[in-house]
Amino acid sequence: MSRSNPRVVSVLERAGGFASAQEVYRLMQREGESIGLTTVYRSLQSLVNDKIVDVLRREDGEAIYRLCGDTHHHHHLVCKSCGDTVEIEGGAIEKWAKTMAQEFGFRDVGHTAEIFGLCPKC
């Protein structure tokens, strides 16, 4: 069984939010780190098992990972046309998620929320 890989953790820290396995791999390559894709997958899996990272799914089904207890949880406002992205605060969402979870007795909850539209330039 592979162990929680500190190098992968470090990349997730620097990514500051969600990143897919492929993105983590590409990032490490770009930074000159020598690592195999298989090892990235295994490290992420074991980080999930150890509850050190959360795993979610993007709309296209790709798995995305984030360090748990990341205080810099934010959401995105993405332009449908040029792909430009703005990081935004989601205080209202946090509250909404908490309230809804409570109402239906769900525990250990997380959430996803993104806004899409046309940016001022497009």
Added chain:
Amino acid sequence: MSRSNPRVVSVLERAGGFASAQEVYRLMQREGESIGLTTVYRSLQSLVNDKIVDVLRREDGEAIYRLCGDTHHHHHLVCKSCGDTVEIEGGAIEKWAKTMAQEFGFRDVGHTAEIFGLCPKC
């Protein structure tokens, strides 16, 4: 462009909950209906476009579809473990999305928001 296929709708009705494209395909085969997997995928896609079905992701990333009884815009509270789903109100989200879009000058906005966690039974 393929059209919303009534045979696929009928299968989803009988399935009575969520079903993946592969499951819909297998079900139709079992019932002796002649249809290709490609057509199942295309039909589901266009049903999603027409907002006749909802699409979500199972934990393994497979897309699952369900007839969406109302045209009313809603969000989901999904159990990470058993996949059980509750449709919830998202009034706070609508407002949040609108506010954020306005603040950054985005037009023509839409949004996605889902909450996931462990349901009371899991």
Added chain:
DNA sequence: ATGGAAATGAAAATCATTTTCATTTGTGCT
């Protein structure tokens, strides 16, 4: 140093989904 367990990664396998493309079906028109 030595042996065994754990970690690694390249390549192949898997699986859902999408794309390609040739064929069939449907529809409007004369």
Added chain:
DNA sequence: AGCACAAATGAAAATGATTTTCATTTCCAT
């Protein structure tokens, strides 16, 4: 009916993420 053209269909190939296999390398404890 016959014809033309658009839409629908589906088999097979392509794609892309993820997992598995397996041979090799690295780590430790003795």
